[in-house]
Amino acid sequence: MISLPAEEMAGPGELREATARRRTWDRFRTHRPALVAAGVLALLALLAALAPWISPHQPGAIDLHRIAAAPDRAHPLGTDELGRDVLTRLLWGGRVSLAVGVGAALISAAIGIPYGAIAGFRGGQLDTLMMRAVDFLLAFPAVFVLLILASFSRGTVLHVVLYLGLFGWMGIARLVRGQVLSLRERDFVLAARALGMSDRRILVRHLVPNAVAPVIVAVTLGVAGAMLVEAALDFLGFGVPPDTPSWGNLLTNAEAYLTTAPLLAIAPGLCITIAVVCVNFVGDALRDALDPTG
Amino acid sequence: MRYAASRIGQAVPLLLLVSIVSFAVMHLAPGGPTTVYAHNPLVSGTQIAAIRRAMGLDDPIPVQYVRWLTSLLQGSWGYSLVDGRPVLTVVAERVPATLLLMTTAFAIAIAIAVPLGVLAAARRGSRLDHALTFASFFAWAMPVFWFGLMAQFVLAVHLHLFPVAGIHATDADDPLDLVHHLLLPALVLGLGSIASWSRYLRSSLLEVLGQAFMTTARAKGGSAARALVRHGLRNAMIPLVTVMGLDLPNLFTGAVVTETVFAWPGMGRLFYDSLAARDYSVEMGLLVIAAALIIAGNLAADLAYGALDPRIRLGAERAA
Numbered sequence: 001m002i003s004l005p006a007e008e009m010a011g012p013g014e015l016r017e018a019t020a021r022r023r024t025w026d027r028f029r030t031h032r033p034a035l036v037a038a039g040v041l042a043l044l045a046l047l048a049a050l051a052p053w054i055s056p057h058q059p060g061a062i063d064l065h066r067i068a069a070a071p072d073r074a075h076p077l078g079t080d081e082l083g084r085d086v087l088t089r090l091l092w093g094g095r096v097s098l099a100v101g102v103g104a105a106l107i108s109a110a111i112g113i114p115y116g117a118i119a120g121f122r123g124g125q126l127d128t129l130m131m132r133a134v135d136f137l138l139a140f141p142a143v144f145v146l147l148i149l150a151s152f153s154r155g156t157v158l159h160v161v162l163y164l165g166l167f168g169w170m171g172i173a174r175l176v177r178g179q180v181l182s183l184r185e186r187d188f189v190l191a192a193r194a195l196g197m198s199d200r201r202i203l204v205r206h207l208v209p210n211a212v213a214p215v216i217v218a219v220t221l222g223v224a225g226a227m228l229v230e231a232a233l234d235f236l237g238f239g240v241p242p243d244t245p246s247w248g249n250l251l252t253n254a255e256a257y258l259t260t261a262p263l264l265a266i267a268p269g270l271c272i273t274i275a276v277v278c279v280n281f282v283g284d285a286l287r288d289a290l291d292p293t294g
Numbered sequence: 295m296r297y298a299a300s301r302i303g304q305a306v307p308l309l310l311l312v313s314i315v316s317f318a319v320m321h322l323a324p325g326g327p328t329t330v331y332a333h334n335p336l337v338s339g340t341q342i343a344a345i346r347r348a349m350g351l352d353d354p355i356p357v358q359y360v361r362w363l364t365s366l367l368q369g370s371w372g373y374s375l376v377d378g379r380p381v382l383t384v385v386a387e388r389v390p391a392t393l394l395l396m397t398t399a400f401a402i403a404i405a406i407a408v409p410l411g412v413l414a415a416a417r418r419g420s421r422l423d424h425a426l427t428f429a430s431f432f433a434w435a436m437p438v439f440w441f442g443l444m445a446q447f448v449l450a451v452h453l454h455l456f457p458v459a460g461i462h463a464t465d466a467d468d469p470l471d472l473v474h475h476l477l478l479p480a481l482v483l484g485l486g487s488i489a490s491w492s493r494y495l496r497s498s499l500l501e502v503l504g505q506a507f508m509t510t511a512r513a514k515g516g517s518a519a520r521a522l523v524r525h526g527l528r529n530a531m532i533p534l535v536t537v538m539g540l541d542l543p544n545l546f547t548g549a550v551v552t553e554t555v556f557a558w559p560g561m562g563r564l565f566y567d568s569l570a571a572r573d574y575s576v577e578m579g580l581l582v583i584a585a586a587l588i589i590a591g592n593l594a595a596d597l598a599y600g601a602l603d604p605r606i607r608l609g610a611e612r613a614a
Contacts (some may be wrong), residue, residue, distance in 0.1 A: 033428075136311055137591065138540075139582040143547040144565060146317060148481035148577060151569045152323050223437065231437045233553050236566060251440060255555070258447050265447065277437035 027289035034285030037278035044275055048094030055088040059245050066262040078263050079294040081253050083230040090267060096246035097227055098275065100161050104226035107165025109219045112172030113208065119173070120180030121203050131177065134170045142167045146229070157240045160233065164226045172218050179211030213290035220283035224276045231272050247272045301596050304591050312585040313366065317359050320578050366582070374573040380457070383577040384427040385561065389583075391461060392560030394554070396545055398476055399484035400538075407488045408527075411495025416522060418500060426492065433489035436547045441557040442482040449478060459557040479556040483548045487541055494537050533603045539595020540586050 028034065049056070056227070057063075063075070063083040071078045077086040117128040149163050184207060185188065192202050233239035234248025242249060247268045254265035303566075326347055346352055350361060356473055360538050371381035414423045414525040450458040456478040462471045502508065509523040553562035561580055568576040 071568075078470055116343060137310060138543070139308065139585060140315070141543055141546045141581065141588060141589050143550055144577075144584055147550070147565070147569055148319060148581070149322075158404055201373075229547075230438060232547070235437070235439050236551065236554060238569070246339050248437075249295070251437075251443070257445055258443065262447060265443050266526070269437065269444065272434065272437055272440065273435045277431050280431055 006078030017055060024289045025074050028285050030044060031288060033286035034281045035287075037281035040274065041278045041282065042070070042270075044094055044278075045098060047091055048098055050213075051088075051091040051095055055085075055091045057085040057088045059088050059092040060084065060155075061088075061241070063089065068257050068264065070261070071263070077267055078261060080250070080261075080264055081257060086250075086264065086267060090271060091248055092245040093247045093250055093268065094271065094275075096240060096244055097230065097248065097272065100157065100230045100240070100246070101223040101227035101275075101279075103161040104164035104168060104230070105219050105222035106220050107162065107224075108168040108172055109215065110169075111165070112169035113176050114217060115169065116173035117208055117211075120177035121199070121207065123181070123182055127177070131174070134173055137167075137170050143229070143232070146233065147236065147238050150200050150233060155241075157244065157246075160230060164229055167228060168222055172222070173216050175214055176208075176211055179214065180207050181211050182205050212280055216290065217283050217287045220279060220286060224279040224283070227272065227276055227279070296495065297310055297600050298486075299601075301593055305593050308589055309586060312589070313363060313574060313582055314359070315428060316581040316585070317362060319581070320574050321355060321358075321613045323574060326574060329421065329523050336407050341565075356592055362578075368410050371579045375573045376571050376576070381575050381614055384576055385579050385583060388559060388561045388564045389573055391558060392553070395558060397548060398480035398489070399545065399548075403484035403487035403540070406484075407491035408495060410492040411499065412527060413494040413523065414492065415499035415503065416519075418496075421444065421497075430489035430493050433485050436483060436485070438486065439486060440468055441550040442479070442552055445478055446555070452559050458546065459555075461559055479558055482556075483545065486548065487538075490541070491534060491537065493528060495534055498523055498533050499526055502526050502529045532599065535595055535598045539592045541600075542591035546584055564576060 019278035051059075055073070060085060062227055063069075063085070065080045065083070066072075066075065067083045068081050069083075070076065071080045075085050075087065077090065080089065089179055115130065119127045146167060150160070153159055180198055180203075189206060190201060192206055197205070230239055230246070231251070234246055235251050239248055239251060240246050242252070250268035251265060254268070256263075257264050310578055328342050328351070331345065344554065350358060353361075353578075362372060369382055371385070373379065374381055374384050377384075410426060415424045415592050419520075423551060430543050449455045457475050477525050499522075508521060511525040513520060514521075516524075549560065550562035550565060553560045556568050557563070560585070565577065565580045567573075568580070
């Protein structure tokens with residue numbers, strides 16, 4: 001087996017990578033809405049991260065004199081049906097909702113990327129079998145299954161992240177498989193094989209890195225999808241535990257106060273919508289920026 | 295014809311697999327179906343054991359599965375743990391309401407998405423096109439149930455344009471009243487599809503517009519609009535059909551929350567109620583019927599695809 005000294009290869013490779021990254025960033029920058037969206041997301045994440053220090057009250061603190069009250073000096077966004085400060089719970093809720101979205105998307109990627117890569121690389125019957133399984137899972141009414149699983153284990157935030165991740169990887173697997181399928185016939189793979197590289201190394205070193213651009217986009221959009229499903233599970237009462245402040249949970253009881261305290265329903269929904277719109281904008285701009293043909 | 299037969303043939307093992315997985319999922323339940331009774335001080339341990347024996351829960355799992363599958367095929371689908379009625383009866387009561395809601399949402403979505411998509415493609419790059427792009431991003435990002443709440447708040451509570459919830463007024467039984475109750479939840483359910491289908495149609499139209507037969511169509515001397523609709527739209531609709539089929543699971547997801555928000559007495563609402571009551575046999579039945587409807591939807595999309603585009607149909611037959 002011929003092995004080239006790593007140092008000699010690193011120079012030009014790194015340089016090329018640096019220019020590619022540079023070009024991607026240049027293209028991303030021209031996408032005005034995405035820049036704004038990335039800024040808004042950063043702000044939301046920062047506010048959520050700083051929630052324990054900047055929120056005016058404790059998330060569980062109850063003000064018995066103000067039940068579902070209108071905004072005033074002490075409670076800038078009013079209070080909920082138990083007299084808890086809405087602004088505080090929104091800030092804390094951002095922690096849960098954003099973390100669930102990112103966590104679930106990462107789990108999906110961790111399952112979907114190797115699954116799709118193996119199916120695409122091996123091909124043949126294994127590929128057919130693996131992709132049939134994906135088709136099958138996609139035909140399943142995921143929300144029904146998610147709700148059933150969640151109803152079994154009135155568990156923790158971690159449970160919800162896990163379930164969402166376990167039911168969200170199929171799209172990524174399909175995408176990676178398609179990429180690997182088209183890449184594996186390329187000359188550089190043949191060259192790697194001629195150099196005596198093992199299948200595993202070819203897959204990990206050459207195929208997956210080359211398929212990464214559309215996967216980044218899919219994972220980004222997956223964050224948005226997971227946040228929406230989490231919100232729906234919370235709203236139905238089968239998401240994160242009911243006392244946990246998440247954007248979805250804040251909406252659970254809001255329906256009953258729609259006429260008297262509409263802000264209870266409007267504020268958390270706006271937070272979800274804005275976060276999801278921003279994630280989608282960023283994903284869309286990434287798609288344009290990472291597209292090598294564009 | 296052979297194409298249709300082979301597609302239908304593929305659906306059968308899929309359905310069998312669905313039944314196995316549904317059964318397996320339900321048997322992950324901690325405590326099993328008798329958990330409801332375990333919390334009831336009036337039900338003793340020996341009684342629970344008797345119930346378990348009567349329900350056949352002590353038999354080996356494969357035996358239980360075969361028994362359940364038999365009941366599926368024979369048409370009783372097991373019995374509800376809440377009121378003891380056959381699951382099929384309980385579910386069948388709810389199917390029409392859900393199908394009505396979903397088909398209406400589907401129709402509204404097509405009726406709005408197609409003109410929007412054509413308009414956006416025809417005026418590509420215009421202010422209208424940008425506005426529609428922006429709006430569709432927001433339509434996508436809104437949680438369905440939240441859009442439902444907001445629609446209730448603005449259109450029903452404040453403007454009194456629609457009833458807040460339910461399927462008909464307590465004393466009324468006329469179709470107009472039903473339509474009145476139907477429109478708002480159907481619009482809420484269809485919003486996501488409007489956004490994604492109009493976007494999809496726009497890009498597939500733009501692709502078609504660049505092709506030679508479009509130039510030919512315009513060279514024949516008809517108006518640009520005529521060429522767009524007669525030749526462009528027809529070809530651009532083909533891939534959209536598949537997207538519509540793939541959207542069915544989303545529609546089910548949406549139906550669960552929409553029916554909950556609007557107190558619509560359909561399968562989604564029944565599912566929610568049976569979760570709360572731990573009515574496992576009804577949950578299993580709903581899981582199977584929802585999966586069956588999704589598979590049927592995808593099948594219909596496949597067949598429509600073949601009908602719209604002879605190349606697909608013939609290609610599949612040649613391969614078979």
